Amino acid sequence: MSKKEGANKNIKSRAPTESDVAKVAGVSQSAVSRAFTPGASVAQSTREKILHAARSIGYQPNLLARSLATRRSNIIALAISNLENPFYAQVVKELSEQLAETGRHILLFTTNAEEDENQALEQALSYQVDALVMAASKASIELTMQCQKAGVPIVQINRETRLPGISTVWGENQRAGELVAAFLHASKHEEYAFVAGTKDSTISQMRQKGFIEYLSSVGKKDVKIVYGDYTFETAAIVARQLLEVEKRPDAIFCASDYMAFAVIDVATREFGLDVPNDLSVIGVDNVPESAHSAYDLTTFSQPAGSLVQEAIIIIDKMIADPGRRAIRCEVAGDLIVRGSAKRPKTGFVNNVTNKIWLP
Amino acid sequence: MSKKEGANKNIKSRAPTESDVAKVAGVSQSAVSRAFTPGASVAQSTREKILHAARSIGYQPNLLARSLATRRSNIIALAISNLENPFYAQVVKELSEQLAETGRHILLFTTNAEEDENQALEQALSYQVDALVMAASKASIELTMQCQKAGVPIVQINRETRLPGISTVWGENQRAGELVAAFLHASKHEEYAFVAGTKDSTISQMRQKGFIEYLSSVGKKDVKIVYGDYTFETAAIVARQLLEVEKRPDAIFCASDYMAFAVIDVATREFGLDVPNDLSVIGVDNVPESAHSAYDLTTFSQPAGSLVQEAIIIIDKMIADPGRRAIRCEVAGDLIVRGSAKRPKTGFVNNVTNKIWLP
DNA sequence: ATGGTTTTTGCATGCGTATGCAATAGTTAA
DNA sequence: TTAACTATTGCATACGCATGCAAAAACCAT
Numbered sequence: 001m002s003k004k005e006g007a008n009k010n011i012k013s014r015a016p017t018e019s020d021v022a023k024v025a026g027v028s029q030s031a032v033s034r035a036f037t038p039g040a041s042v043a044q045s046t047r048e049k050i051l052h053a054a055r056s057i058g059y060q061p062n063l064l065a066r067s068l069a070t071r072r073s074n075i076i077a078l079a080i081s082n083l084e085n086p087f088y089a090q091v092v093k094e095l096s097e098q099l100a101e102t103g104r105h106i107l108l109f110t111t112n113a114e115e116d117e118n119q120a121l122e123q124a125l126s127y128q129v130d131a132l133v134m135a136a137s138k139a140s141i142e143l144t145m146q147c148q149k150a151g152v153p154i155v156q157i158n159r160e161t162r163l164p165g166i167s168t169v170w171g172e173n174q175r176a177g178e179l180v181a182a183f184l185h186a187s188k189h190e191e192y193a194f195v196a197g198t199k200d201s202t203i204s205q206m207r208q209k210g211f212i213e214y215l216s217s218v219g220k221k222d223v224k225i226v227y228g229d230y231t232f233e234t235a236a237i238v239a240r241q242l243l244e245v246e247k248r249p250d251a252i253f254c255a256s257d258y259m260a261f262a263v264i265d266v267a268t269r270e271f272g273l274d275v276p277n278d279l280s281v282i283g284v285d286n287v288p289e290s291a292h293s294a295y296d297l298t299t300f301s302q303p304a305g306s307l308v309q310e311a312i313i314i315i316d317k318m319i320a321d322p323g324r325r326a327i328r329c330e331v332a333g334d335l336i337v338r339g340s341a342k343r344p345k346t347g348f349v350n351n352v353t354n355k356i357w358l359p
Numbered sequence: 360m361s362k363k364e365g366a367n368k369n370i371k372s373r374a375p376t377e378s379d380v381a382k383v384a385g386v387s388q389s390a391v392s393r394a395f396t397p398g399a400s401v402a403q404s405t406r407e408k409i410l411h412a413a414r415s416i417g418y419q420p421n422l423l424a425r426s427l428a429t430r431r432s433n434i435i436a437l438a439i440s441n442l443e444n445p446f447y448a449q450v451v452k453e454l455s456e457q458l459a460e461t462g463r464h465i466l467l468f469t470t471n472a473e474e475d476e477n478q479a480l481e482q483a484l485s486y487q488v489d490a491l492v493m494a495a496s497k498a499s500i501e502l503t504m505q506c507q508k509a510g511v512p513i514v515q516i517n518r519e520t521r522l523p524g525i526s527t528v529w530g531e532n533q534r535a536g537e538l539v540a541a542f543l544h545a546s547k548h549e550e551y552a553f554v555a556g557t558k559d560s561t562i563s564q565m566r567q568k569g570f571i572e573y574l575s576s577v578g579k580k581d582v583k584i585v586y587g588d589y590t591f592e593t594a595a596i597v598a599r600q601l602l603e604v605e606k607r608p609d610a611i612f613c614a615s616d617y618m619a620f621a622v623i624d625v626a627t628r629e630f631g632l633d634v635p636n637d638l639s640v641i642g643v644d645n646v647p648e649s650a651h652s653a654y655d656l657t658t659f660s661q662p663a664g665s666l667v668q669e670a671i672i673i674i675d676k677m678i679a680d681p682g683r684r685a686i687r688c689e690v691a692g693d694l695i696v697r698g699s700a701k702r703p704k705t706g707f708v709n710n711v712t713n714k715i716w717l718p
Numbered sequence: 719a720t721g722g723t724t725t726t727t728g729c730a731t732g733c734g735t736a737t738g739c740a741a742t743a744g745t746t747a748a
Numbered sequence: 749t750t751a752a753c754t755a756t757t758g759c760a761t762a763c764g765c766a767t768g769c770a771a772a773a774a775c776c777a778t
Contacts, residue, residue, distance in 0.1 A: 015509055017764055028728045033766055040766095043726055043774095058508065063485040064432065065764035068423050068733050075466070084647060089448040096469040100479065105486075107434070108465040110455040120459065126422040127434075127464075149417065150374050232647070261651065269652035288443060288591070292620065293628035294653040376734055387758045392736055399737095402756055424734035427763050 016059045025053035036061055067128060076315070077124035079109045079137040082230055085258040086287040090304040091135050091157060098308055104130070111137050118143045125150055131315040134159060136230070153318035155311045158302070160202035167318065167327045169310045171284070171302035173203055177210025179335050180253050180282050180300060185218050186344035189251035189280060193224040193242050195235055195263060197255040204255040207284060211253055224249060228259040235259035239266040243273070250279055251341070257283035257290050257299050264295055264340065280341035286333075296339040306331045375418045384412035395420055426487060435674070436483035438468045438496040441589055444617040445646040449663040450494050450516060457667055463489070470496050477502045484509055490674040492516060495589070498525060512677030514670045517661070519561035526677065526686045528669045530643075530661035532562055536569025538694050539612050539641050539659060544577055545703035548610035548639060552583040552601050554594055554622060556614040563614040566643060570612055583608060587618040594618035598625040602632070609638055610700070616642035616649050616658050623654055623699065639700035645692075655698040665690045 018032040025032070027046060034040035035050035042050075053059075067073035076099055082088050096106050107127060109120050118140040124132065125146060132147060135157040144163050147154050156168045184192065194211055197204035212223045226242060228235030235254070239262060242249055254260040260283030267273040267281070275281055283290065286301035314327045337343065377391040384391070386405060393399035394409040401409075412418075426432040435458055441447050455465050466486060468479050477499040483491065484505060491506060494516040503522050506513050515527045543551065553570055556563035571582045585601060587594030594613070598621060601608055613619035619642030626632040626640070634640055642649065645660035669688045677683060696702065 019764080029765080030728060030730095030767075031726090033764095034727090037766075041726060046726080058505070060481065060485050060505075060509075062427075062487060062764050063482075064423050064427050064487050065733090066766075068421075068427055068735095069764080069766045071733075073423065078467075083448050083452040084445065086443065086445070086448070089442050089445070092451070092467070093442040093469055096467050097471075100469075103482075105483075106467040108437075108451070108455050108467050110452055110459075112456075122419065123422075123462075124464075126419050128421060128423050146417070146419075150419075232651075261653065265652040269655075289648075292591075293624040294620065296628075378734080388735080389737075389758060389760095390756090392734095393757090396736075400756060405756080421734050424763090425736075427765095428734080428736045430763075 015062070016057045017062070018059075020057060021050060021054045021059050024057060025050045071128070073128045073130055074104045075107050075127060075129045076104055077109060077121065077127070077129040077132045078106045078135070079111055079121055079124070079132065080135045081111045082136045082258075083110060084232070085136075085230065085256065086289055087256065087258065087285045087302070087304060088136055090287065091308060094305045094308040095133065095311070098305075098312055122146060125152060130319060131155065133157060133311055133315075151322050153315055153322075155314050155318075157307050157311055158203060160206075162202075165326050167314045167329075169307050169314065169329045169331060170203060171307070171331055171333045172300075173206035174210035176284055176300035176302075176333060176335075177207040177212075177253070178214045179210075181211045181214035183298075183335060183337075183344065184251045184253070184280060184282065184341065185215065185220070187251075187280065187342040188345075189342070191224075191247060191249040191251065192220055192222075193226065193249035193252045195226055195228045195238060195242075195252060195254040195259050197228065197230040197259075199227055201230070201255075207253075207255050228254065228256075228262070230256055230259065232258060232262045235262035236266050239263040240270065243267060243271050243279075248279075252279065252281050254281065254283045257285040257287045257297055259283070260297055260299070260340070261289070261295055264297070275340050276342045282341050286336050290336070290338065298338045298341040299336050301333040301336050303331065303333065374421075375416045376421070377418070379416060380409060380413045380418045383416060384409045430487070432487045432489055433463045434466050434486060434488045435463055436468060436480065436486070436488040436491045437465045437494070438470055438480055438483070438491065439494045440470045441495045442469060443591070444495075444589065444615065445648055446615065446617065446644045446661070446663060447495055449646065450667060453664045453667040454492065454670070457664075457671055481505060484511060489678060490514065492670055492674075493518060498522065510681050512674055512681075514673050514677075516666050516670055517562060519565075521561075524685050526673045526688075528666050528673065528688045528690060529562060530666070530690055530692045531659075532565035533569035535643055535659035535661075535692060535694075536566040536571075536612070537573045538569075540570045540573035542657075542694060542696075542703065543610045543612070543639060543641065543700065544574065544579070546610075546639065546701040547704075548701070550583075550606060550608040550610065551579055551581075552585065552608040552611045554585055554587040554597060554601075554611060554613040554618050556587065556589040556618075558586055560589070560614075566612075566614055587613065587615075587621070589615055589618065591617060591621045594621035595625050598622040599629065602626060602630050602638075607638075611638065611640050613640065613642045616644040616646045616656055618642070619656055619658070619699070620648065620654055623656070634699050635701045641700050645695050649695070649697065657697045657700040658695050660692040660695050662690065662692065 019029045021032045022029045032050050034042045035047045080088055109124055121143055131153045133155050148165055154166045156166055158170055160168055192215055194208050196208055215223055226238035228238050252263055254263055260281050263281050264275055267279050273279045283297050283299040286299045290297035290299050310329045310331055377388045380391045381388045391409050393401045394406045439447055468483055480502055490512045492514050495518060498520055507524055513525045515525055517529055519527055551574055553567050555567055574582055585597035587597050611622055613622055619640050622640050623634055626638050632638045642656050642658040645658045649656035649658050669690055673686045
């Protein structure tokens with residue numbers, strides 16, 4: 001006989017269920033269920049009686065059982081990588097808080113390599129999540145199909161995969177590139193470089209496109225492109241490669257603030273350069289750290305809160321009407337002018353709003 | 360008639376269940392269940408037949424239903440605040456990855472104010488989570504009681520509440536304070552200050568205790584204490600207060616790296632001070648950013664990975680033996696010497712390991 | 719008081735999986 | 749060949765909650 005079967009039955013007492021409440025309140029289990037269902041058909045008096053009984057025995061509804069019965073778990077799966085990048089930490093925080101407003105919560109999946117991540121996400125589907133949000137994380141075709149079949153909406157934040165049926169929310173990527181290029185060009189820079197993200201990141205490609213196309217249009221056709229893989233370490237490595245050549249760039253645009261930090265670090269510490277006098281650096285995201293004086297980074301903003309808000313709106317639409325097509329949504333950003341890049345001498349920046357416009 | 364009741368039944372087809380698989384494979388539902396249960400009693404041949412049938416119709420087990428039946432959800436609730444602090448972002452990442460190794464996942468609860476957070480966590484319990492991890496987040500007495508009653512273990516990471524039945528994992532807080540004090544004193548500083556966390560943070564109090572007790576023992580009895588509330592903004596404010604007096608400190612110890620960043624920012628940008636020549640700053644945590652050259656922060660390390668690892672060990676022990684008492688565990692750290700604080704002239708630092716010892 | 723409404727309640731069943739128990743098939747030993 | 753096992757299978761039920769349906773109760777107007 002195991003020692004768990006002790007005399008004291010408190011030790012292994014089950015959590016109270018609706019049936020227990022029903023017994024105490026002298027009603028049926030269904031009545032209890034209705035008492036906890038907003039808008040259900042119960043007399044006010046019995047509802048109160050039931051709630052009182054529930055409180056007296058410390059009843060808490062079992063949300064798993066509820067989810068099983070209603071086919072709605074109120075759980076949203078979030079697949080995310082690069083959590084060390086403060087932008088994505090912000091996304092997690094925003095999503096968690098905004099979902100909490102409607103009583104929903106995040107089931108978290110952090111993904112590193114892309115090998116098995118989709119497998120992990122299939123598992124997410126097994127939890128009957130109401131939707132799947134992917135941030136800096138790619139959906140495979142198989143996963144998409146599975147979601148379609150299961151009727152689970154997928155929303156990608158800040159990531160683009162041209163698969164049908166996947167909704168996407170992103171920032172103004174191409175405009176970011178153009179605006180940054182215009183700003184840097186107006187500030188009379190000579191040698192330009194772009195620190196891209198990963199090679200297959202469409203987001204990075206769009207920023208690059210805007211950047212080099214604008215520069216090309218003003219005669220700067222030799223923009224150096226390197227890949228920082230969205231990580232601090234790789235960005236530091238490619239920054240070294242950029243800066244160690246004799247004709248080094250004096251303007252570097254980075255596909256993320258986080259990589260821009262690495263570039264600034266390398267430039268100032270390892271090459272003794274002065275930012276922005278020797279080198280201008282501009283990023284994208286406007287993470288809180290960009291405002292810290294250690295970096296004081298000029299950057300094109302990508303407001304995490306708004307991206308998340310749009311993502312949730314999309315999720316709700318897709319849930320309300322499962323048949324509808326994927327939704328794509330662009331969230332506006334702005335060039336935030338700080339001290340890491342030389343500013344144009346003349347009327348390019350609005351000193352009141354700190355915003356700039358294309359000449 | 361709604362348009363959802365279209366002729367094409369594919370649109371609203373339910374996800375396949377074990378019964379569907381059973382029908383295809385020509386066995387009973389229980390056989391299918393056993394085929395998916397490692398170690399269950401099924402013939403190898405039928406298991407293969409079942410798995411094949413399952414694959415053919417795209418069956419995925421419903422983990423909610425499984426959780427309901429087994430009373431094990433494989434979901435761990437994580438309550439966390441201060442996600443903007445990279446240390447806690449690291450905790451999330453580590454916990455997620457380490458739990459994934461055993462097929463478990465995080466249900467995330469981000470908490471700001473302390474008002475309703477415990478209410479949110481009661482809801483977590485309703486999801487039948489296997490355990491509750493709290494990081495930089497406080498458990499109320501009521502919540503603790505509820506967990507006890509429900510048999511759900513609680514583990515606090517880097518937070519101390521003297522409630523019975525709550526397990527805790529923390530770093531070497533008092534030693535951190537002592538070692539930092541010794542290091543700063545050996546480097547001949549004159550005026551000392553401590554930027555604490557929140558007033559009620561036991562962790563911060565312990566660091567403070569080690570710090571001022573050591574300093575007191577060497578005759579420095581006037582250490583200024585201010586509260587940075589563990590936020591960047593408040594830390595910046597109190598840093599200004601510290602530095603604007605005429606007899607300003609030349610050595611500031613901060614209860615977290617994140618606050619130390621704020622102090623360095625304010626000192627360098629707003630007061631034009633040189634770190635470390637005018638002012639030495641030391642933090643606690645050793646977050647990745649401390650190594651970035653923008654801060655190059657000397658700090659006492661608190662390895663997130665190890666803390667999380669211990670937390671998981673505790674969880675598993677508590678689950679295996681629900682009757683056992685709370686476990687408290689201290690994880691060792693080290694002083695990581697970088698450039699934000701003056702170094703002692705003589706044999707205090709081991710130049711090989713970069714570690715220091717108390718004289 | 720009576721027939722007709724509208725609310726409120728309970729019963730029965732379903733959600734998808736796990737598992738004790740008994741029945742069956744398969745294996746071994748004599 | 750038969751008894752005695754053992755490995756495998758299916759049946760029935762449980763997990764805790766939601767909900768369609770019909771019965772019961774309450775209410776209303778006549």
